[in-house]
Amino acid sequence: MEKETIRSETVAVGFMLAGCVVFALGLNLFVVPCNLVLGGTTGGAVVVNKLFGIPVGTASIMINIPIMLVGWRILGWKFIARTAVTSMVLGAMIDALAWVQFPKVDPILSALYGGILLGIAIGIFYQYNWSSGGSEILARAWCRATGKGTMGQAMAIIDGLVVVGGNLLLGEPANMLLALVTIFVCSKATDMIIAGYDKGMQCLIITNKGDELYRLVQTKYQRGMTCLNGRGMYTGNEYQVMMTVVKRAQFADYKKMIKTVDPAAFVIVSETYDVFGRGFKEIY
DSSP, rough: HHHHHHHHHHHHHHHHHHHHHHHHHHHHITTTTTTTTHHHHHHHHHHHHHHOOOHHHHHHHHHHHHHHHHHHHHOOOHEEEEHHHHHHHHHHHHHHTTTTOOSSOOOHHHHHHHHHHHHHHHHHHHHHOOOOHHHHHHHHHHHHHHHSSSHHHHHHHHHOOOOOOOOHHTTTTTTTHHHHHHHHHHHHHHHHHOOOOOOEEEEEESSSHHHHHHHHHHHHHHHOEEEEEOOOOOOOOOEEEEEEEEEEGGGHHHHHHHHHHHHOOEEEEEEEEESSSSTOOOOO
16 A cells, blocks of 8 residues: 555656646746736746746746645645646746747737647646645635635636736736637647547437337447336336447447437536546546
């Protein structure tokens, strides 16, 4: 058990380092050259860098220190200690890779590419229980101390203030839109990393031909189904409710198959956040 813990922590540290490299590249290649002020300590660090010439990574650490001291009292030392490690390594990595820059960067492409790289890095941090600090700590501390609002609402307010205030301080209000594009793309990339690319489509099929449908699914996809007994409350008729999950790429063909078996079937489709098990991926 102890060996397994050491192994899992070693893997987590490795991915944290990889996330820091990706984050630093996204920041130095696309965000800093275009003066994009994003939310959290990253946005604050860009402002400090442009106004006072302090390296972005160093500025990020300086901003994070008082924030972590506040969080220590409210959130406890375990969470803050892990956050401190990430923020220190990330700050050092940002400064170490500051020399990596493109000669000329298009602002719109910078917003897109920067958002993708930052989102990948943040997704890696979330997956392995790391935190880069900043607005996340302030949001957690505010919600726990006051009991008001949600963490998402608190982070949105904090990041919004940083984006608006930072761009106004730098005299580049036009960059607010690009910053919002970067934040949006970043959030989508983060979701993809956390949820994985192998999303599935869950189908609930209300039919009288469940057995026939199951045989066809087994023959074509070698995939199982779960049969639930249902009753229409309006008609009082008994139905089979067939539940299954298919891969996104199979879904269009799957709909045609349902129509072939039972054109009168009532089908409910929803996108799953993540799918584990046979035919998809193992539980990690």
